[in-house]
Amino acid sequence: MKVVDFHCDALSKIQLHPNMDFNTDDRLDVTAERMRQGSVALQCFAIFLSKQLGSPNIGHILDQIDIYNTRVVAAGLKPVRFAEDLAQWEKSGGAGSLLALEGADGLEGSLHYLKVCFDLGVRLLGITWNHANWAADGILEPRNGGFTSKGVQLVHLSHELGMILDVSHLSQQGFWELTELSEAARRPFIASHSNAYAICDHVRNLHDEQIQAIIRMNGRIGVTFVPWFVHKGDAASSKHLLQHIEHICALGGESNIIFGSDFDGIEEHLSDLDHCGRYSEWAEMLVKHYPERLVRGWLYENGVGFLREWLPKSK
Numbered sequence: 253m254k255v256v257d258f259h260c261d262a263l264s265k266i267q268l269h270p271n272m273d274f275n276t277d278d279r280l281d282v283t284a285e286r287m288r289q290g291s292v293a294l295q296c297f298a299i300f301l302s303k304q305l306g307s308p309n310i311g312h313i314l315d316q317i318d319i320y321n322t323r324v325v326a327a328g329l330k331p332v333r334f335a336e337d338l339a340q341w342e343k344s345g346g347a348g349s350l351l352a353l354e355g356a357d358g359l360e361g362s363l364h365y366l367k368v369c370f371d372l373g374v375r376l377l378g379i380t381w382n383h384a385n386w387a388a389d390g391i392l393e394p395r396n397g398g399f400t401s402k403g404v405q406l407v408h409l410s411h412e413l414g415m416i417l418d419v420s421h422l423s424q425q426g427f428w429e430l431t432e433l434s435e436a437a438r439r440p441f442i443a444s445h446s447n448a449y450a451i452c453d454h455v456r457n458l459h460d461e462q463i464q465a466i467i468r469m470n471g472r473i474g475v476t477f478v479p480w481f482v483h484k485g486d487a488a489s490s491k492h493l494l495q496h497i498e499h500i501c502a503l504g505g506e507s508n509i510i511f512g513s514d515f516d517g518i519e520e521h522l523s524d525l526d527h528c529g530r531y532s533e534w535a536e537m538l539v540k541h542y543p544e545r546l547v548r549g550w551l552y553e554n555g556v557g558f559l560r561e562w563l564p565k566s567k
């Protein structure tokens with residue numbers, strides 16, 4: 253069964269370890285070879301600026317865009333930037349990729365740089381990582397602030413350009429402010445890699461009211477494989493993920509579920525879902541528990557349908 257995954261950090265890992273080969277290097281959770289093995293047809297690659305780089309700037313972002321082009325796209329993963337690329341990718345049956353930015357920090361407060369990133373193919377924007385930046389507060393910021401006035405401008409420009417916004421890592425206050433802005437603009441957002449707080453009470457997970465708000469706007473929730481967002485206590489495995497799926501479905505979100513593995517962004521993995529080649533086993537596990545129509549939705553159609561509607565239409 254074909255798979256779309258909305259979050260991995262392979263670019264950041266390659267930036268820190270330039271000798272890693274995207275095609276086959278098993279130090280990467282996501283490689284071209286493992287994507288084939290797991291039937292991953294479309295993968296979002298996040299630009300995440302590691303602390304090790306020093307203070308975040310546009311140069312670091314451009315560096316990762318270069319890594320994306322020269323490693324990922326060069327390995328045969330077609331870049332999907334517009335709805336028409338998506339249609340062509342679907343027709344071709346080959347592998348595709350999307351470019352995302354995780355945290356606006358490296359944009360250095362510049363809306364011009366947002367436009368530059370958009371022109372270079374970035375199509376998803378996570379407003380913050382865990383901490384505060386110039387646009388908004390992240391989820392670990394104790395004061396729980398929302399958006400700055402410049403951050404609101406960033407949201408407006410994103411809506412104008414057709415940049416899809418991502419609330420994973422954003423503060424509670426930021427989430428609700430963005431909900432208001434997004435509802436006014438009639439542009440839903442996604443949480444690319446977050447689970448259900450009611451099942452596992454980690455601060456990065458979504459509360460029921462947040463899940464319901466995303467369902468109401470017809471956004472998407474990327475169920476993620478980060479072990480400590482999945483299950484606390486003994487070894488977390490894919491069977492614990494089923495509870496998150498079950499819970500989101502119970503809230504009415506069966507057509508809002510997608511997956512965002514966070515592969516290459518984590519040091520520890522679910523015991524039986526530790527790289528993207530294992531997506532095929534995960535698909536097999538899902539069809540044992542749920543109708544194939546739903547599983548196909550979660551793995552593929554819910555994500556592709558959302559992109560079909562919200563990627564900018566044409567060049």
Ligand SMILES: [Zn+2]
Pocket residue numbers: 354420421445514517
């Ligand atoms: Zn993340």
